[in-house]
Amino acid sequence: MAKNKFGFWSIVLLGINAIIGSGIFLLPNKVYELMGTLSLAVIFFDMLLAIGMALCFAELSGLFNKNGGPYVYARAVFGNFVGFEVGFMKAAVSIIAWAAMANGFATALSAVWAPAAVPCVMQTIIVVLLAVLGILNILGVQFSKLLNNIVTVGKLLPLIFFIVIGALFIDGGNFTMTLPENVETGSFGAAALLIFYAFTGFESIATAAEDMDNPQKNLPRAILMVMLIVSAFYLFIQTVSIGVLGASLASTKTPIAAAAGTFMGSAGAILVTVGTLISIGGINIASSFLTPRTVIAIADDHMLPPVFSRYNRFGTPYVAIAFSTILAIVIALSGSFTQLAAISVVSRFTQYLPSCLAVIVLRNRQPDRISSMRLPLGPFIPLISVIVSVWLLVQSDMQKIIIGLGGLLIGVPFYFIMKKQYLNK
Template sequence: MDSQKEKFGFWSIVLLGINAIVGTGIFLLPNKAYSIIGSASLGVLLFDALLAGCIALCFAEVAGFFSRNGGPYLYAKHALGDFWGFEVGVLKWIVIMIAWAAMSVGFATALGAAFPALGGDTNKDIIATIIIVLLTVLNILGVNVSKILNNLITVSKLVPLFVFIAVGLFFLNGSNFTPLFPNDTYVEGSFAQAAVLLFFAYTGFEAIAVSAEDMDNPKRNLPRAIITVMIIVSVLYMAVLAVSIGVLGPELANTKAPVQDAFNAIIGPVGLYFVLAGTLLSMGGINFAQAYFAPRVATALAEDGMLPAALAKRNKNNIPYVAAIITALGSLALAWSGSFTTLAAISAVSRFTQYLPTCIAVIIFRRKWAHKERSYTIPGGYTIPIIAIATSLWILAQAQVHQLLWGLGGCIVIIPLYFLYLRKKRAGLIKEHDDFN
């Protein structure tokens, strides 16, 4: 097979990045951000874009060393040792379960906002349960719609947003952007609170760099693609938030589905249902993607000896059915535990268990592997990795206690599993992989 045909070109990388980032967050978070910090949420969104861009560049540099799939846990293992590699690896699975819980609840939230009869906590739990169970069953049965689904996700999530922006620009009310803060007063800590929440909208950018081995000329294309993706997504997000504020003004804080309600205010129910259709298709597609990929993360870790071997069991369709069931149960428990806003914030916080070790790895690898050829080096010396580390720690320091406990508590909970892994490794029961060739 011609290997060149298997590689992602520049624009394919860009589309991959956009598809990985744009999801439930931008459809459902503008109202919450506005209620916290008002029109200044536009500045918070820009801050998150810069932070996400710095972290993404760190992924781009360290990904160039490895030929094996694995992403953050490979970086942590070789930079910080087996213990942190194990922690990051297992937490990667937990992070995906948290994200799936947030996305399933996001779907239920969007549906309930459009159809009040389907609203409420009980209906939210029922709808999230149906989504997770149904998609898990389809996954176990081996239903393969990934190619069609990927195209559907991309179109369904972008078209409504672009139409919303294009039409909404003609209906902006400049007075809705003042005052800058609610009640014209800045509340201490509101910037950090909004930053934690809105960062969820940018999560997923790591998929760009983690896929570096499948890209054509990553040294040239990867950094350009990351910058391009972050610019496109940031402009898109800023425009969506600006139109939402400009159209709804203070009412934005009271809506459950900001993009839907803003378009409804512009052109009536047609606008609401147009955005709703795109929202649900987009969220449904992302939920399916989580159902497909999450169990495979657990299976890969089980095959590496980090999780119980049972999670690597496959059925006649070669589907990791045990991992799929356990993943669904974990996601269900999380989905029942809170609202979309709460889960989104927890998901954003938990992602830093993947991001921080990767940023630290950049600094360590530059010293440890100074002699090794690298496909890409972040310009500016250590400036960007240090900024990424410092701002990440600042955001974590500002997060609420329950967000930290849910988002980072897994680091402590999984420690007993590490000793089981260590015992198997010392007994020679762990298959060693070549991570570089």
């Protein structure tokens, strides 16, 4: 194994870190408010969809060993234009999400350290956090790998503790199959779209393939392992939250902390708060590593200025990292990403749908090209994933769909400018 590359278990930890962020600490109450005890069914539904999509990514990652993930798959199957659009959206969403998470870390810190709520202090925290992670990323993969592994283990331990101890305090009577009084016809779809945000991030695992040891073998297995672990955590956390809090789960703003406080007192609430900070800090670390890799992948294909393809003596794409970090700082300080965070799940389907379709096209176009992880049941899994994804998108309101997919239109002129300047040279 190459010394400075991610091995199998480091890839798994990176994937978990890229998915489990602040959402898991806030999701139980929101989905319970919409669907009551059937919120478990909503999470199970999203779990099946996410695993289906992840399996598509697993098969594709077994065919490619280049940075870029969804961008690479879309470009190889559908051509430069579609590839650029997917890459453009992925880079934009990744940078915005990283900015949002940096702001989220400062906000979470303000809950336990009041000065962090002061605007100038909060802005300083955001800038320092993003800048330090950018610098560590520039210094080499080894720094990012070590920090990611430590923080991922640190974020999982409080959740494991919450699940194991909380299971002893579950009240079976809280699982009566009833729906909230204000439930509407589209509540299941709305809840599924809302909670699917907590599953997003798995598509980023393949983004840094070139920084991973034997990616065509390790990535497919790691993607499946990550999704199974994350899904198990989500189901167990929701089960404990319902079992401990019952109907009061819908009215609490910090569900896991409230549940932990119920069976462990103030010490439990503090433990979960620390876990929240570690979790959000961890997803910032994963974002700092994964986000620039999409930029470098597009640049390597001559669809961005060649300066983005420059590497330093540590073997890291320092220009792409610096660009992503600076842009993330600007967006984070603007304070305008609350709405963007709400529509980010819609934007991510610009990566999911082309990747699922790419599996079907590649199988028909190159039947002799076999991935190290080939999906069973022929085209069934990618086809169902596409159909369910489209249904899930329809559950969103039109404004979010327009804004979420509007980035595709913004990318069009950029593509033709880049094509004229660099692609044909």
